Amino acid sequence: MGIFEPYRAIGYITESVPFSVQRLGTETFVTVSVGKAFQVYDCAKLTLVAVGPQLPKKIRALASNRDYTFVAYGTNIGVFARTDQVATWSRHQEKVKLLLVLGDYVLSVDVKGNIFIWPFKEIKQNLEAVSHIQLEHGFLPSCIIHPDTYLNKVILGSQAGSLQLWNISTRKKLYEFKGWNSPVHCCVSSPALDVVAVGCSDGTIHVHNVLYDEEVVSFTHSTRGAVTALSFRTDGEPLLASGGSSGVISIWHLEKRRLQSVIREAHDCQIISLHFFANEPVLMSSASDNSIKMWIFDSTDGDARLLRFRSGHSAPPLCLRFYKNGRCILSAGQDRAFRLFSVHQDQQSRELSQKHVTKRAKKLRVKEEEIKLKPVIAFDCAEIRERDWCNVVTCHMDTPKAYVWRLQNFVIGEHILSPSAKNQTPIKSCAISACGNFAILGTEGGWIEKFNLQSGISRGIYVDTSGSKSCAHYGEVVGVACDTTNTMMISAGYQGDIKVWDFKACKVKSRLEVGRSVTKMVYQRTNGLLATAADDMVLRVFDVLSLLMVRKFEGHTDRITDLCFSDDGKWLLSSSMDGSLRIWDVILARQIDAISVDVSITAISLSPSMDILATSHVDQNGVYLWVNQVLFSGSLDVDSFASGKKVRNVQMPSVSSTQRSEDGEDRREETHCALANQHLIIEEFSSSHFNHQIPDLVTLSLLPKSQWQSLTNLDIIKVRNKPIEPPKKPEKAPFFLPSVPSLSGEILFKSNEVTNGKAKDTEVQEPAQNFKKLDLSSPFCQLLQSCADTKDFSAFTEYIKGLPPSTLDMELRVLQILEDEDDKSLNQRPELHSIGLLLDYFVYELSCKNNFEFIQAVIKLFLKIHGETIRRHSTMQVKAIKLLQVQSLVWQKIDKMFQNVRCMTSFLSNSQL
Numbered sequence: 001m002g003i004f005e006p007y008r009a010i011g012y013i014t015e016s017v018p019f020s021v022q023r024l025g026t027e028t029f030v031t032v033s034v035g036k037a038f039q040v041y042d043c044a045k046l047t048l049v050a051v052g053p054q055l056p057k058k059i060r061a062l063a064s065n066r067d068y069t070f071v072a073y074g075t076n077i078g079v080f081a082r083t084d085q086v087a088t089w090s091r092h093q094e095k096v097k098l099l100l101v102l103g104d105y106v107l108s109v110d111v112k113g114n115i116f117i118w119p120f121k122e123i124k125q126n127l128e129a130v131s132h133i134q135l136e137h138g139f140l141p142s143c144i145i146h147p148d149t150y151l152n153k154v155i156l157g158s159q160a161g162s163l164q165l166w167n168i169s170t171r172k173k174l175y176e177f178k179g180w181n182s183p184v185h186c187c188v189s190s191p192a193l194d195v196v197a198v199g200c201s202d203g204t205i206h207v208h209n210v211l212y213d214e215e216v217v218s219f220t221h222s223t224r225g226a227v228t229a230l231s232f233r234t235d236g237e238p239l240l241a242s243g244g245s246s247g248v249i250s251i252w253h254l255e256k257r258r259l260q261s262v263i264r265e266a267h268d269c270q271i272i273s274l275h276f277f278a279n280e281p282v283l284m285s286s287a288s289d290n291s292i293k294m295w296i297f298d299s300t301d302g303d304a305r306l307l308r309f310r311s312g313h314s315a316p317p318l319c320l321r322f323y324k325n326g327r328c329i330l331s332a333g334q335d336r337a338f339r340l341f342s343v344h345q346d347q348q349s350r351e352l353s354q355k356h357v358t359k360r361a362k363k364l365r366v367k368e369e370e371i372k373l374k375p376v377i378a379f380d381c382a383e384i385r386e387r388d389w390c391n392v393v394t395c396h397m398d399t400p401k402a403y404v405w406r407l408q409n410f411v412i413g414e415h416i417l418s419p420s421a422k423n424q425t426p427i428k429s430c431a432i433s434a435c436g437n438f439a440i441l442g443t444e445g446g447w448i449e450k451f452n453l454q455s456g457i458s459r460g461i462y463v464d465t466s467g468s469k470s471c472a473h474y475g476e477v478v479g480v481a482c483d484t485t486n487t488m489m490i491s492a493g494y495q496g497d498i499k500v501w502d503f504k505a506c507k508v509k510s511r512l513e514v515g516r517s518v519t520k521m522v523y524q525r526t527n528g529l530l531a532t533a534a535d536d537m538v539l540r541v542f543d544v545l546s547l548l549m550v551r552k553f554e555g556h557t558d559r560i561t562d563l564c565f566s567d568d569g570k571w572l573l574s575s576s577m578d579g580s581l582r583i584w585d586v587i588l589a590r591q592i593d594a595i596s597v598d599v600s601i602t603a604i605s606l607s608p609s610m611d612i613l614a615t616s617h618v619d620q621n622g623v624y625l626w627v628n629q630v631l632f633s634g635s636l637d638v639d640s641f642a643s644g645k646k647v648r649n650v651q652m653p654s655v656s657s658t659q660r661s662e663d664g665e666d667r668r669e670e671t672h673c674a675l676a677n678q679h680l681i682i683e684e685f686s687s688s689h690f691n692h693q694i695p696d697l698v699t700l701s702l703l704p705k706s707q708w709q710s711l712t713n714l715d716i717i718k719v720r721n722k723p724i725e726p727p728k729k730p731e732k733a734p735f736f737l738p739s740v741p742s743l744s745g746e747i748l749f750k751s752n753e754v755t756n757g758k759a760k761d762t763e764v765q766e767p768a769q770n771f772k773k774l775d776l777s778s779p780f781c782q783l784l785q786s787c788a789d790t791k792d793f794s795a796f797t798e799y800i801k802g803l804p805p806s807t808l809d810m811e812l813r814v815l816q817i818l819e820d821e822d823d824k825s826l827n828q829r830p831e832l833h834s835i836g837l838l839l840d841y842f843v844y845e846l847s848c849k850n851n852f853e854f855i856q857a858v859i860k861l862f863l864k865i866h867g868e869t870i871r872r873h874s875t876m877q878v879k880a881i882k883l884l885q886v887q888s889l890v891w892q893k894i895d896k897m898f899q900n901v902r903c904m905t906s907f908l909s910n911s912q913l
Contacts, residue, residue: 002593002595002629002648002650003583003592003593003628003629003630004581004583004593004595004613004626004627004628004629005626005627005629005650006624006626006627006650006651006652006653006654007612007625007626007627007653008625008653008654008655008656009622009623009624009625009652009653009654009655010329010341010342010343010346010349010622010623010625011290011312011313011317011331011339011341011349011621011622011623012034012035012039012290012312012621012622012655013032013034013039013290013291013292013310013311013312014032014033014034014039014272014286014290014291014292015032015033015034015035015288015290016270016272016288017032017033017059017060017061017062017272018061018062018229018272018273018286019031019032019033019062019272019273019275019284019286019292020062020063020064020069021043021064021275021277021284022064022065022066023278024066024067027042027043027044028042028043028044028277029041029042029043029049029064030043030275030284030292031062031064031069032062032286032292033059033062033071034655035058035059035654035655036054036055036056036057036058036059036073036654036655037051037052037053037054037055037059037654037655037656038051038052038059038062038069038071039051039052039655040052040069041292041310043277043284043294045308045347046292046294046308046309046310047347048346048347050082050083051083051655051656052069052071052080052083052656053083053085053656054654054655054656055071055073055078056073056074057073057074057076058073059071059072059073060072060073060074060095060096060097061096061097061098061099061108062099063099063100063101063106064101065101065106065120067081067082068080068081068120068123069082070099070101070106070120072096072097072098072099072108073096074095074096075090075092075093075094075095075096075110076088076089076090076092076096077089077090077092077096077099077106077108077118079120079123086123086124087123087124087127088127089108089116089118089127089129091116091128091129091132092108092110092114092116093110093112093114094110094111094112094114095110095111096108096109096110097109097110097111097141098141098143098144100144100145100146100154102146102152102154102168104119104120104121105117105118105119105120105130105168106118106120107144107154107168109141109144109156111140112140113134113135113136113137113139113140113141114132114133114134114135115132115133115134115135115166115168116129116131116132116133117129117130117131117132117133117168118130131168131171132171133166133168133171135156135164136173138160139156139158139160139162139164140158140159140160141156141157141158141159142157142158142159142183142184142185143156143157143184143185143186143187144156144157144187145187145188145189145196146189147189147194147196147210148189148193149193152167152168152169152170153165153166153167153168153174154166154168155187155196155210157184157185157186157187157198158179158183158184159183159184160179160183161179161180161181161182161183161184161200162176162177162178162179162184163176163177163179163184163187163198164176164177165177165210175213177208177210177213180198180200180202180204180206182200182201182202182204183200183201183226184198184199184200184201185199185200185201185226185227185228186198186199186227186228186229186230187199187230188230188231188232189232190207190232190240191232191234193211194209194210194211194212195207195208195209195210195216196208196210197230197232197240199226199227199228199229199230199242200226200227201226201227202226203220203221203223203224203225203226203227203244204218204219204220204221204227205218205219205220205221205227205230205240205242205252206218207240207254217254217257219240219242219250219252219259221242221244221248221250223244223246223248224245224246225244225245225246225270226244226245227242227243227244228243228244228245228270228271228272229242229243229271229272229273229274229285230242230243230274231274231275231276231283232276233276233281233283233297234276234278234279235276235279235280235281237281237297238253238254238255239251239252239253239254239260239297240252240254241274241276241283242274243266243267243271243272243274243285243287244270244271245270245271246270247265247266247267247268247269247270247271247287247289248262248263248264248265248266248271249262249263249266249271249274249283249285249295249304250262250263251263251302251304260302261301261302261303261304263295263304264362265358265361265367265368266285266287266293266295267285267287267289267291267293268287268289268314268335268369269287269288269289269314270287270288271285271286271287272286272287272288273285273286281296281297281298282294282295282296282297282307283295283296283297283304289311289314289335290311290312290313290314290621291309291310291311291312291314292309292310292311293306293308293309293311294306294307294308294309295307311351312339312349312621312622313331313333313335313337313339313621313622314333314335314337314621315333315334315335315621316333316334316602316616316617316618316619316620316621317331317332317333317334317602317603317616317621317623318332318333318334318375318376318377318602318603318616319331319332319376319377319378319379319603320603320604320605320614320615320616320623321379321380321381321605322605322606322607322608322612322614323340323381323383323407324383325383325607325608325609326343326607326608326609326611326612327342327343327344328340328341328342328343328348329341329343329605329614329623330379330381330392331616331623332375332376332377332379332394333375333376333621334375335375336369336372336373336374336375337351337372338351338352338354338376338379338394338405339351339352340352340407340410341623343612343625350410352405352407352410352411352412353410353411353412354371354372354373354412355411355412357371357372373394373396373399373403374396374397374398374399375396375397376394376395376396376397377395377396377397377428378394378395378428378429378430379392379393379394379395379430380392380393380430380431380432380439381393381407381432382432382433382434382436383436384434384435384436385435385436385437385453386406386407386408387408388436388454389406389413389453389454390404390405390406390413390415390453391405391406391407391408391432391436391453392404392405392406392407392432393405393417393430393432393439393441393453394430395426395427395428395429395430395441396427397426398426399426399427400418400419400424400425400426400427400443401416401417401418401427402416402417402418402427402430402439402441403416403417404416404417404439404453404456414456415453415455415456416456417439417441417451417456419441419443419447419449419458420449420458420461421443421445421447421449421471423445425443425444425445425447426443426444427441427442427443427444428442428443428444428476428477428478429441429442429477429478429479429480430442430480431479431480431481431482432453432482433482433486433503434482434483434484434485434486434525435486436453437452437453437454438450438451438452438453438459438482438486439451439452439453440480440481440482440489441480442472442473442476442477442478442479442480442491443476443477444476444477445471445476446469446471446472446473446474446475446476446477446493447461447471447472447477448461448462448471448472448473448477448480448491449461449462450462450489450506460504460506461506462489462491462501462506463506464499464508465507465508466508472491472493472499472501473491473493473494473495473497473499474493474495474497475493475494475495476493476494477491477492477493477494478492478493478494478518478519478520478521479491479492479518479520479521479522479523480492481521481522481523481525481530482503482525483503483523483525483528483544484525484526486503486504487502487503488500488501488502488503488509488544489501489502489503490523490530490544492518492521492530492532493518494517494518494519495517495518496513496514496515496516496517496518496534497511497512497513497514498511498512498513498514498518498521498530498532498542499511499512500544500547510547511547512542512547514532514534514540516534516535516536516538517534517535518532518533518534519533519534519535519559519560520532520533520560520561520562520563521533521563522563522564522565523544524565524569526567526568526569527569528543528544528545529541529542529543529544529550529565529569529586530542530543530544531563531565531572533560533563533574535559537554537556537557537558537559537560537576538552538553538554539551539552539553539554539556539560539563539572539574539584540552540553541553541572541586551584551586551589553572553574553582553584553591555580555582555591555594555645556574556576556578556580556582557576557578557580558576558577558578558600559576559577560574560575560576561575561576561577561600561601561602561603562574562575562601562602562603562604563604564604564605564606565606566606566610567606567607567608567609567610568610569586570585570586570587571583571584571585571586571592571606571610572584572586573604573606573613574604575601575602575603575604575615576600576601577600578596578600579596579597579598579599579600579601580594580595580596580601580647581594581595581596581597581601581604581615582594591645593648594645594646594647594648595647595648595649595650596647596648596649596650597617597649597650597651597652598651598652599617599618599619599620599652600617600618601615601616601617602616602617602618603615603616609631610628610631611627611628611631612625612626612627612628613625613626613627613628614626617652620652622655624652624653625653626653696893696897697849697894698849698850698852698890698894699849699850699851699852700851700852700853700854701801701850701851701852701853701854703801703854707805707854708853708854708857709857710805711805711808711809711857711858711860711861712857712860712861714805714806714809714861778811778814779799780799780800780811780814781834783795783796783799784796784834784837784838784841785837787841788837788840788841791844793841793844793845796841797845797850797851800858801851801854808858808861809861812861812862812865812866813865814831815831815834815835815838815865815866816831816865816866816869817829817831817832817869832869832873832876835866835869835870835876836875836876836879838862839870839876839879839880839882839883840879842855842858842859842862842883843879843882843883843886846883846886846887846890847886847890849890859883859887
């Protein structure tokens with residue numbers, strides 16, 4: 001186990017496996033594959049409702065029926081009841097390619113033409129296939145459908161272009177269709193009987209009557225590529241939707257036999273699945289661009305509009321940055337998209353708008369990629385001015401301008417930051433000041449300029465007057481950064497020169513030569529340390545004030561891709577193309593942990609609370625999260641988790657937090673729920689983990705604030721909850737109850753009582769309320785006495801901590817002495833003995849400094865109830881004085897520390913920085 005362990009991957013919506021749609025009652029769900037796991041979305045709002053476990057191999061086919069989901073991975077088929085695997089079918093020798101649910105059976109087809117028929121009723125008792133069909137040699141299946149009303153029959157399409165009709169009950173081939181001399185890619189049954197639609201690799205669609213083996217109509221895609229998906233509309237409109245490898249969805253009118261409309265730029269990649277919802281003008285589509293979209297046909301001209309969608313990066317991310325105190329992640333990818341991912345709720349993830357890209361592309365008749373900005377190569381953000389103006393600045397590939405974004409509205413800003421250099425060169429680095437007012441840009445030509453984010457106006461140019469060239473650096477500006485108080489700006493050039501500038505005067509204050517070409521730079525505002533990565537794969541840490549190299553770390557064997565400081569400045573994290581992620585302790589000047597993954601890391605970011613690490617990888621479209629084991633465990637010793645100089649080989653995080661081994665056994669990650677529910681952290685840090693206390697400090701009870709505060713405010717709560725109007729007395733008694741008036745005017749009801757065989761009327765009156773007498777056999781008194789005998793009150797503390805405030809108040813009031821008695825009779829009361837034991841308990845608990853805030857609330861309630869009794873008895877007075885002395889001693893120490901903090905805070909708040 002290391003410091004960071006795999007948690008989960010976010011940003012994955014779907015991959016290149018056709019989805020499966022299932023209707024349960026009035027709700028419709030769609031199941032999609034994401035690598036080695038599957039996800040279930042509610043089609044009403046495309047919200048994620050379930051995530052399947054991580055399988056040992058990649059999913060190749062999906063099918064669903066009611067609560068069952070059938071998943072083909074490798075040569076096995078997993079049967080899941082919701083997300084729990086209940087069975088595994090293993091008869092195939094080759095990879096399973098197709099799945100089809102037919103009644104109470106599931107048909108599985110592998111790449112060699114073997115068909116197995118599996119029953120899924122009483123699945124746990126029956127794991128064997130009921131039948132097996134071997135297709136002809138050379139017939140490689142590519143699709144399978146069941147035509148409506150064709151009992152026990154299926155149609156198989158082949159890569160050779162032919163189709164076959166099989167009876168799975170008799171295991172006989174009934175008929176073979178010659179085809180159209182082109183590989184069959186997809187096939188779908190139509191609402192009309194005996195009619196199917198077949199999509200071929202040459203871009204043609206054939207609507208065929210299988211009863212007479214006659215073609216009804218054929219269509220041809222205008223763009224090159226295969227027909228990859230088909231779907232018939234079922235609400236009465238004779239429409240057929242087709243998707244191709246170009247990402248375009250075509251709508252064909254079957255009666256008019258022509259093209260009805262085209263949804264251009266529906267997806268960026270090949271269409272994988274299309275599905276018209278039953279009796280609805282809604283079409284769902286998925287593609288290999290990591291997106292699911294729903295289109296509605298509600299316009300008068302028959303065109304479709306986008307109803308709702310879920311999407312992620314269609315190309316690997318390049319830059320990552322945590323936002324909103326670690327709750328969100330900003331991500332920029334090679335797909336020209338700038339996205340915001342939520343760490344906790346996937347439905348809050350979204351793409352930042354670039355202002356009507358679709359409308360502008362449609363108006364100019366160009367692709368959306370040509371309208372979108374080029375991929376982001378660097379960006380910076382500041383949360384302090386989120387509500388006032390734009391708080392994100394981005395640098396784009398081969399672009400001499402920088403763009404600002406307003407995350408309050410998730411939209412690109414109106415200002416464009418353009419440096420005023422004569423020779424416009426692409427911007428390579430950027431930074432936002434700690435106050436959120438200024439943005440610093442560095443270009444490929446060595447130019448550095450400061451801009452105001454509110455107005456977008458240039459506020460200064462950084463020029464090194466000592467050189468012959470009127471610019472900041474001779475080569476590319478690798479990185480720029482600002483300190484906390486806007487007194488200095490730091491920049492690093494590719495030639496190895498680091499310069500410290502006066503932020504306001506824009507003049508060089510000091511400079512430093514690294515001696516190697518600098519490729520990466522990161523600055524920690526908390527401690528003023530600057531870390532650089534050079535082309536020799538060595539990390540160098542500099543103190544900006546003294547301009548001295550304070551640390552040097554070696555270990556990477558390939559180009560360093562990213563650097564990141566922890567929020568407290570104690571850790572430095574680095575990633576490399578060698579697939580390793582290394583954690584360096586800046587204070588101890590050594591490597592404390594290192595992990596290696598199969599895919600090289602391109603970007604890293606650590607959350608401000610240091611609980612989550614986010615990484616992006618080569619050729620991976622998602623963002624991968626790693627959890628800090630040190631924070632979510634009782635031990636605070638980093639060395640118990642760190643591996644030192646040893647590099648650990650770990651698997652990358654998966655979409656699901658549940659992993660399944662080859663034999664179907666679950667392996668759940670130790671921290672898969674620690675982040676989803678923050679309140680579970682309290683259990684991890686319970687008192688059982690800490691066997692000793694820190695001297696001169698007190699330990700709190702970790703109870704909810706409302707529980708111990710209610711003890712001191714019970715009277716107010718009772719008054720507040722008292723009904724406004726008292727219950728009204730009935731004017732007349734029910735006719736079946738005889739009644740007589742009393743002297744006070746109240747109605748007394750009569751009841752019949754049999755005495756010696758004769759009925760007698762007796763008046764039934766509610767007895768007067770009596771105070772509950774002390775029960776020495778109650779758990780409260782017994783536990784208090786037993787703990788006093790052993791002089792260990794820990795069990796009694798846990799008992800009263802578990803009582804509701806009203807119950808604890810009742811237990812204390814039971815001990816109350818109300819009668820006026822002399823001292824002799826008072827000494828004999830059992831209540832007085834229990835009051836003395838409670839005083840001893842308070843003295844003991846305050847001396848141990850445990851459950852401090854809870855004990856203070858109980859003492860306040862106790863003195864409020866029994867204060868008069870303690871005043872009248874001399875023995876109780878002695879114990880009360882001892883309690884006062886212990887209370888004063890403990891509080892004076894705590895108050896002294898509070899006073900030191902108050903003085904320091906007051907001094908810093910009044911000082912002029």
